[in-house]
Structure formats: C-alpha cells, structure tokens
Amino acid sequence: MKTGKISLLKVSFSVSLLSAAIIAFQLSLIQILSIIQWHHFAYMVISIALLGFGAAGTVLSLAKKFFIEKAELILPGLMTLSGLAMALSVSVAQTEALRFDSYLLFADYSHLWKLLTTYLLFFIPFFLGALAIGIIFIKYIDRIGVLYFANMVGSGLGGVAAVILMWIFFPEKLPAVIGTMALAAGVIIVPREQRNSFTFIVAITVAVLVFMYMTPAKLQLSEYKSLSKTLNLPDSKIILKESSPYGLIDIVSTPYLRYAPGLSIKYPGAVSVENAAFNNGDWIGPLISSKSDLLNYLFSTTESLPYVTAERKSVLILGAGTGRQVMTALLNNAESITSVEQNKALTNLLEVKLASKVDYILKDKSVRPQNISPRTFILSTKQKFDLIMLPVIDSFGGSSGMYSLQEQYLLTTESFNEMLNALNRNGVVCISTYIDYPYRNPIKILATFAEVFEKREIENPEKYIAAIKNWNTITFLIKKDPFNSVEMDSIRNFCERMNFDPVILFDITDSERERYNKLQDTSLYSMLDKILQSKDEREKLYSEYPFNIKPASDNQPYFSQFLQWNTIPLLADLFGNQSVPFFEVGYLLLYLTFIQIMVLAILFIITPLFKIGFRGRDKLRTLLYFSGLGLGYMFTEIILIQRFTLYFGNIIYAAALVVCLMLVSSGFGSLVSQMITPKPYRIILIVSMIIISFFIYSLFLSGWLKTTIGFSLTAKIILSFLWITPPAFFMGMPFPLGLKLVSFSNDSQIPWAWGINGVFSVVSAVLATIIAVELGFVWVMAFAIGAYLIVIASNLKRT
Secondary structure, eight states: OEETTEEHHHHHHHHHHHHHHHHHHHHHHHHHHHHHSOGGGHHHHHHHHHHHHHHHHHHHHHSHHHHHHTHHHHHHHHHHHHHHHHHHHHHHHTSTTTOOOGGGTTTOTHHHHHHHHHHHHHHHHHHHHHHHHHHHHHHTGGGHHHHHHHHHHHHHHHHHHHHHHHHHSOGGGHHHHHHHHHHHHHHHTOOGGGHHHHHHHHHHHHHHHHHHHHSOOOOOOOTTSHHHHHHTSTTOEEEEEEEETTEEEEEEEEEEEOOOTTBOTTOOSOOOEEEEEEETTEEEEEOOOTTTSOGGGGGGBGGGHHHHHSOOOEEEEESOTTSHHHHHHHHTTOSEEEEEOSOHHHHHHHHTTTGGGGTTGGGSTTEEEEOSOHHHHHHHOOOOEEEEEOOOBSOTTOOTTTTTTOOOGGGSHHHHHHHHHTEEEEEEEEEEEEOOSSOOHHHHHHHHHHHHHHHTTOSOGGGSEEEEEOSSEEEEEEESSOOOHHHHHHHHHHHHHHTOEEEEOTTOOGGGGGSSSOOSOTHHHHHHHHHHHOHHHHHHHHHHSSSOOSOOOSSSOOTTOOOOGGGHHHHHHHHOTTTHHHHSHHHHHHHHHHHHHHHHHIIIIIGGGGGTOOOSSOHHHHHHHHHHHHHHHHHHHHHHHHHHHHHHTOHHHHHHHHHHHHHHHHHHHHHHHTTSOOOHHHHHHHHHHHHHHHHHIIIIIHHHHHHHTTSOHHHHHHHHHHHHHHHHHHHTSHHHHHHHHHHHHOGGGHHHHHHHHHHHHHHHHHHHHHHHHHTOHHHHHHHHHHHHHHHHHHHHTTO
C-alpha cells in the first residue's frame, strides 16, 4: 500500500526506528547525567523528551499546510538533524561555559541559567524527532492506528536496545551510536528522485557521527562527586573502566586514600587503600587484599560487634560492594557467606579482572555471590542466617541530600521486618551509620527499628536493640529475642578493649555513653531515648524535630529525604539561608525542575497555540480528555516501574521491561483502534476497563508479586507480560480515538488536543515524583485512576 510517494511499510519502519532512537537516547542521557551529576535527573530527562513532543505538536499546528505539502522533502532532513543533535548536544553541554553543577545551583545563580540551557540543548533532538513523527501522523491521519502502533513498538524496543548498547559502548560514545539510528530512519524514507542530492547530506552526517564516536567529549564529573575528590589526591589515577546498564565503574589506584568506618582510636596502624571502586562517580568501596593491607583493622571497627556477641556461621551480606564485609566474615570464620550485590558488572570484575586485588574472595568455597537487589533477595529467600549485614548508611562527611530522592527499599520498615524473619533464633541484623550533624540518620534508623518492633507487638524495644559508637560512626544490632546478660557483657567488654562507647543497651547509664568519644552536642542521646520510650514520645519528636525522621516505608521508600517545607525558615535561622539547600539539594532540585519544566511547557506548547485560537464547541471536554490521558498514562508507567523494581531486583531491567511491554501493548491497542469507529460510549467502555484493571492492581498486584518473587526469571517475565499487557493494550486506544473524534467534530482543536496532552505529559513525570515523595506511591495510583475518571467525565455529556 502506498501513502503518497512512500510506501506505508517504509514509513512505519522509519517511525519505529526513529522512535527507538529517541527512547534509547533518553535512557543514555539519564545514564550520562547520573555520571556527571546525580541519579535523580531521570525525571528531568523524561520531561524534556515529552516537552519536545509537545512543542513539535504546537509547531505543526502553526504551519500544518507547509509541513504536509513539503513532507517528503522535510522528513529525511528532520530525522538526520535529530541524529546529529543527539551526538552534538551532549558534547556542547559539557563545555565549560554551559556545564552546570547541582551543588552550585543555590550558591552561584549562574548555574541556574546553565541548567536551563542544558534543558534547551537536550530538548533539540527530541523536538526534531517528534516533529518528524508528528508530520507523518498528520499527513497520514487515516492510517493513524498503524503509525501509532509503529511508534509505540519502536519506542518499546528502543528501551531494550538501550540496555544492550550500554553493555557494549561507553556512555560518552552512546549518543553518536544512537544518532546513526535516527539517520537510518531518515535514509529509509528518502524519495527516489531526491536520493542523489541527499547522498551528500548523508555523507556529511556520517562523517560527523564517526568523528563524535572516535573523539567523544570527556564527561566532566561534578567536582563534589567522590571520584572527583579522589582523583585530586596525589598520584591517583584510573586504572580500569567498565560500562554496563548498572553504570560506569571506575577503578582508581591511589596511595593516599583511607577508609575504615567505625575504626577504634586505639588502632595503632595505618589503614591504606591502594585501589577503590566507584560507580557513576560515587563511592562503592575499597579493594582489600591481605597482600597489600594489614587486615587486623577489620577486628578493630564497630562493625565487628556482631562477631563478638556470638559465633556467626551463616552470614548474609546485603549490598556487598567490593567485598569488605565479606572479608570481615571470612576472617571471623563464617562457614557460609551469601554475598548479595546488585551490580553484576562489578561482581564480574571482582571474579575475573580484579580477583587478585581482593584475594579471590568471591571464589572462596564459603562465599556464594548473588546478583540481585538486596531487598528482592530478602523477599525471596527461604534460608535462615546468624547475621545479616547491611552497608554503611550515607557517605563519610554526608552527601548534602543528593540521595534524598533515591528509593531505598532496603531501609524500609517492611524490609527490616523481613530481615528479622530471616534470622536464626540467636541471629542479629547489623547496620552502621555515620553520625551526621544536624542529627538525622541515627535517629531515623532507630525510629525505623522502634516501628518494626511495635508492628511485631513487642514491648520494651530497647531490650532487642544494641548500639555502640566510635568518634564518627554508630553501629546498631537488632534481634528477634532480647539481648541477654552474657551478650551485653560481651558488648561492654568489646567497647572497653577498643575504646568504643555503648549507646543503646537495656541497662545503660549516661556515663557509659561519653567515656571515650564525646559528642559536641549530646542531645542525640535524649532523642534516641525518646524514640524508645513510647509511641507518644516518638510521635511528639517526629512533629517537633526540624527534619523528617519518620521511618521510610515501601509506599514512601525515601529514607534520605529529611527536609520539611514548614521548618525551612527555622533551619535558615539556625544555619543560615545558604546552608539550607545543602541539607537536601536533591529535594529542592525536584521542585526547581517542576517549576522550570512547567514554564517551558506553557511557553513552548500552549502560548504559540493562541495564535490560531482555541475555537469551536466542547473546548472544556478537549482540555479534560487529553489532560487526563497525559497524566494517567505517565502516572501508571511510574507506579508499575516502582512495583516491578522489587520484583526483578534491578531497576534498569524492570524499567526496560515495563516500558517495552506498555508501549508495545499500547501500540497494538492503537492498531486495533484503527478498526473502531470513535463514539463516546465506546471510549467510556475502554477507559472503564483501564480503571477496573487499576483497582485490581491496587488490591492484588503486591500480593501476586510477593508470592511469585522466587520464581525463575523466565517465569517472572511471562507473568509480567500477563499482568501488564491487558491494561496497557486498552491504554493505547483513547488517544487515537480521541484525535479522530475531535477531527470529526472540530478539526481546528487537533493542535490543542496534541498540545494539552503534551503539557500534562511533560509535567506528569516530575509531578508523579513529587506525589510519591510527599504522599507515597499509593497516591500516585489514586491520581492515575482520577485522571482516567476525568477522561470518562469528559465524554458523559456527549454520550
């Protein structure tokens, strides 16, 4: 079948390839920003991509006739330019004049403009690609179902392609590689009579992409990231790099790095770290080898506490990293050690290329490595352990709130309850945290334990908790049964030998807490006591303390989110106006991004549409219908990614699977919608099916996922297909049906329909994150249901 001068097959394939390139570029940008800045810019990238689509729709509405008449000439050029912009935008954004730093946004306001410029740079390739897709949609509106199907399928496969490419290419090379996909999409639809003239353009574009691939711009990390600080030390250098969907791993050789959390002040030797690992510029851990380090210091840290209270034969290390805690378990004669580390690329390095630098610990017959998220392992294991060790909370010196938007499922009340269930009768859970100031982490982790024991209907939780400290670290132990007198004596003797101080013991005295390591502000002890005293005292502390110290839950898994809007003035008085942003840079950036994206969306999408006017009947219905679709779809996608992250134990694969299944299924729904005559009552029926599926999700999905979490990967993929595809199939129908319905009744409102959907899709990614942080993921699902109810309401009067 022909569509103008180009066959429908070629047009569909071109749309699929371009859509795949756009999604792959979006994911590569998320990874690049995670490296040079911090992980939480993902929602910004999603919003920028959607902004490009919304703005493209607006431009189309203003020059619809021109683009349709010149489509065959313009389309190849737009796709080619989109590919070029993918490669060039990253390089330009890395120049000194435009590179922003998250930490400096609230200290040096020039970085706000740099951030805005970065938005616009990354906006360009999405806008050009979306404009090409939009021209095709409008020119071939009678085949919109087929083309929307091609768009959705291509987008879904693009997510899978991005994951594969991340294993093969370093992040700085990815934009050029992905740009060739957009170029190929353009080449496919070059009309025969234009091929000779277009050959020169293709040759130039290929040359530029090859050059960008061979000599990519160096990714300039924020000077405040751990890797940047380490490389500032004399004689420090990167000796190995490894790229994967888990991030960019850097192995650094340095003679001056020291790392020993919880070390005793009595330890006489030096603790040198010759090699250390970083992921996306963030600290993972030291590479410890008995050939290069004196390992006696591992017996002189607060993390040795669980080994002095009892023999630990079966040990579970969650978030094992480079294996420091695995080495400690081996030195303490553990017979069975389960090492759980989510980053498969890191595990592969430690087993092969770096094995000699860590004494081949993962090859030890006592060690069983597991590549899965720690929380998923806890949910799925049937094994019982004498000790469960968690990684140290926060980085030394604090992270200035950069992790405030990180979903930390390992530190929720549900997680610790599951850990207690996985212990043998005398087993313990051990976790350490740096003593930050103002006090946040030690208080919040203890509040978490108190809430866990309350849910287990255990009175006097102080009998089940023990804690000790050195000068900058607190180590906690929790048990299913009370600590007995023998264990408490062992703890006190260990503190005496190592000059540690008990912080929490059932019969502790005030003088014990400050014997060797004095705190400048001793209010920490009174707050810890209030948490354990009673629920009323705990709740009173929650409401009075300037920071959010309520425990994290699976519904709100943001353990490191401490800032509260109502206490910002108080914090400003206590610490100064310029200090407040550094408590929670990530949290404030979320709202800054929301404001900037909202302004850009209105400026680029809605404002230009006033030139053509919002005319005709049913304007309110058009607004409600397409805004509801924009919000509902994105909210649903985000909530499903959250649910399936725990299920698969890996956010990258969970996101790729959810996005792929949703987009492909929605594509099939769009294809089927081509055969449906758009009628309001039919749209109401379809949207009702979507809402019913959401209610089923709300009631049963969590239970289904927990019941089947121990199944094989193949079985879980099949089950995910069965759970995700039915509602996603129906979710692909309302948009093309709505466009058809508007075109029948009021053709002039089509640009507004596109623009309205674009604006609400743009803000929904950031808005969903705000709702999840402030209210929880349950409310994100509730708002998704509400959005689709608005879609139904907009069709009731028409019916």
